[in-house]
Amino acid sequence: MTLDIKICGLKTDDALAAALDCGASHVGFIFFAKSPRNVDKAEAGRLRQAARERAKAVAVTVDADEAMLDAIVAAMEPDMLQLHGKESPERVSEVKVRYKLPVMKAFSIREAADFDAVQPYYGVADRFLFDAKPPAGSELPGGNGIAFDWRLLASLDGTVDYMLSGGLNAGNIGEAIAATLSRGIDISSGVETAPGEKSPQLIRDFFRAVRAARTEGAA
Numbered sequence: 431m432t433l434d435i436k437i438c439g440l441k442t443d444d445a446l447a448a449a450l451d452c453g454a455s456h457v458g459f460i461f462f463a464k465s466p467r468n469v470d471k472a473e474a475g476r477l478r479q480a481a482r483e484r485a486k487a488v489a490v491t492v493d494a495d496e497a498m499l500d501a502i503v504a505a506m507e508p509d510m511l512q513l514h515g516k517e518s519p520e521r522v523s524e525v526k527v528r529y530k531l532p533v534m535k536a537f538s539i540r541e542a543a544d545f546d547a548v549q550p551y552y553g554v555a556d557r558f559l560f561d562a563k564p565p566a567g568s569e570l571p572g573g574n575g576i577a578f579d580w581r582l583l584a585s586l587d588g589t590v591d592y593m594l595s596g597g598l599n600a601g602n603i604g605e606a607i608a609a610t611l612s613r614g615i616d617i618s619s620g621v622e623t624a625p626g627e628k629s630p631q632l633i634r635d636f637f638r639a640v641r642a643a644r645t646e647g648a649a
């Protein structure tokens with residue numbers, strides 16, 4: 431089974447190049463003013479050019495309105511939208527119709543009951559993303575470097591297409607892959623030296639750890 435790998439929160443040419451050279455399937459750009467990974471729309475548009483034909487460019491937004499989404503889509507021509515706020519199923523549908531792009535809907539998970547919120551989005555969102563609940567006081571709905579209990583994912587039907595995120599890094603990705611049926615993984619702060627500062631070396635280390643885990647799992 432292929433495993434999609436998304437490196438999120440990219441802002442620089444060197445980090446983007448490392449992600450693409452390592453074989454990232456998705457590269458993510460954050461449009462959320464409070465995030466240290468927030469990127470200017472035009473700059474994201476410039477960066478995403480390098481990803482064409484190599485990886486899917488994902489625009490990450492949080493409860494964005496039409497004006498903001500219109501501007502992002504026009505400036506960077508994403509291949510996919512990641513909705514990381516409290517967008518309702520109706521809102522997800524509207525966004526899909528308006529932009530004719532696949533939508534990945536993010537959910538915050540801390541306990542089994544948090545998966546109850548997912549049900550209304552089946553058949554609406556193209557993919558799910560399961561991230562940890564932000565810690566109290568955090569202004570970020572994602573990118574907090576916190577993992578949730580991956581064993582909770584066992585309650586999901588094996589056919590559910592999701593990306594696993596939240597607190598992944600080179601040290602725990604082997605355990606995460608072994609513990610879940612995830613078809614995709616998504617990492618941001620685990621390949622940073624400081625909030626918003628991506629490290630090409632940590633990106634390479636992460637891919638090396640993924641490959642080692644996959645080789646081990648296949649043996």
Ligand SMILES: O=C(O)c1ccccc1N[C@@H]1O[C@H](COP(=O)(O)O)[C@@H](O)[C@H]1O
Nearest residue numbers: 438465572573575595596597617618619
């Ligand atoms: O990374 C951010 O700053 C961010 C801001 C707003 C919405 C989502 C954000 N990031 C998402 O968080 C997860 C991964 O986080 P981490 O690996 O735990 O740091 C990923 O889905 C990002 O797209």
